[in-house]
Amino acid sequence: xxxxxxxxxxxxxxxxxxxxxxxxxxxxxxxxxxxxxxxxxxxxxxxxxxxxxxxxxxxxxxxxxxxxxxxxxxxxxxxxxxxxxxxxxxxxxxxxxxxxxxxxxxxxxxxxxxxxxxxxxxxxxxxxxxxxxxxxxxxxxxxxxxxxxxxxxxxxxxxxxxxxxxxxxxxxxxxxxxxxxxxxxxxxxxxxxxxxxxxxxxxxxxxxxxxxxxxxxxxxxxxxxxxxxxxxxxxxxxxxxxxxxxxxxxxxxxxxxxxxxxxxxxxxxxxxxxxxxxxxxxxxxxxxxxxxxxxxxxxxxxxxxxxxxxxxxxxxxxxxx
Numbered sequence: 001x002x003x004x005x006x007x008x009x010x011x012x013x014x015x016x017x018x019x020x021x022x023x024x025x026x027x028x029x030x031x032x033x034x035x036x037x038x039x040x041x042x043x044x045x046x047x048x049x050x051x052x053x054x055x056x057x058x059x060x061x062x063x064x065x066x067x068x069x070x071x072x073x074x075x076x077x078x079x080x081x082x083x084x085x086x087x088x089x090x091x092x093x094x095x096x097x098x099x100x101x102x103x104x105x106x107x108x109x110x111x112x113x114x115x116x117x118x119x120x121x122x123x124x125x126x127x128x129x130x131x132x133x134x135x136x137x138x139x140x141x142x143x144x145x146x147x148x149x150x151x152x153x154x155x156x157x158x159x160x161x162x163x164x165x166x167x168x169x170x171x172x173x174x175x176x177x178x179x180x181x182x183x184x185x186x187x188x189x190x191x192x193x194x195x196x197x198x199x200x201x202x203x204x205x206x207x208x209x210x211x212x213x214x215x216x217x218x219x220x221x222x223x224x225x226x227x228x229x230x231x232x233x234x235x236x237x238x239x240x241x242x243x244x245x246x247x248x249x250x251x252x253x254x255x256x257x258x259x260x261x262x263x264x265x266x267x268x269x270x271x272x273x274x275x276x277x278x279x280x281x282x283x284x285x286x287x288x289x290x291x292x293x294x295x296x297x298x299x300x301x302x303x304x305x306x307x308x309x310x311x312x313x314x315x316x317x318x319x320x321x
Contacts, residue, residue, distance in 0.1 A: 005030050005247065006032045006034065009122040010124060011045040014237075015039070016216070017241045018240040019052045032060065034104075037065075038165065050093075051091055055212060055215060066130060070172050074168070079226065080226040088222065107128065111142055112135075118146070128176050129169075148186050149186075150165075150188070151188050152189065163187065163272070170271055177263055186239075187274070188239050192237060198235045202217055245311075252307060277291070
């Protein structure tokens with residue numbers, strides 16, 4: 001029996017590739033795609049999700065969600081993904097529309113209908129935080145929550161301290177990490193260095209000659225330019241597809257461990273920082289006051305430290321073939 005999965009996304013270029021991987025996988029059934037404002041405004045994200053599903057020949061329901069973070073104005077990443085989130089290539093709108101139901105209601109309904117539901121978040125955590133607020137009982141219905149977000153050990157990709165998805169809505173991220181959900185955190189750093197699609201990887205994918213492979217490379221064209229400017233690394237970095245690969249094939253994580261995680265919401269300098277208690281010292285007397293809420297409410301998150309890079313690229317190739 002296929003595992004039931006719900007995808008929450010702020011659909012831009014790497015999100016679209018992650019959607020393709022899930023929608024084409026024989027391992028899972030995607031029961032819903034919920035869209036949140038993040039990389040692009042929510043209406044554009046909905047349009048991109050519908051377009052990607054149509055490319056895959058899927059009629060999975062797509063739901064429109066939160067238009068802005070819980071307490072802040074939206075600061076999108078169009079500088080990275082293009083104004084339309086897909087590299088500004090002028091893709092035509094999909095033929096169908098989003099469902100009338102709000103994404104928050106769809107998340108609650110899916111969790112209650114499918115005990116053991118797996119959830120993967122590819123954008124800011126606003127929708128999921130609102131769903132948990134509306135119906136806390138869904139925590140017990142969700143068996144695994146893969147969060148593409150954070151930087152567990154290193155610099156962020158939007159500020160020196162923070163990764164974009166957490167930075168956009170740190171209050172939502174903190175609510176989710178405090179909720180007791182069984183979180184598996186796939187940080188931005190796993191998509192760097194050897195995990196980046198280099199020239200040979202890109203040529204290999206294009207040589208497949210499939211519409212999906214061509215779309216995956218083309219829609220990430222502005223992202224590749226922005227990534228090189230940001231990091232000095234040449235190629236296409238795909239954090240969301242890597243998180244999806246981890247959801248689909250957990251064995252691709254070669255090293256992981258469980259730790260409490262706190263999210264910084266107050267500091268201007270470190271807003272959105274994922275503070276991972278890697279040495280498990282949060283119960284020391286000097287840390288007890290600051291970490292008391294996390295220790296009393298949250299479960300330790302499973303932090304992914306090392307990825308099977310060859311396995312990840314093989315999974316991508318299979319999805320786009």
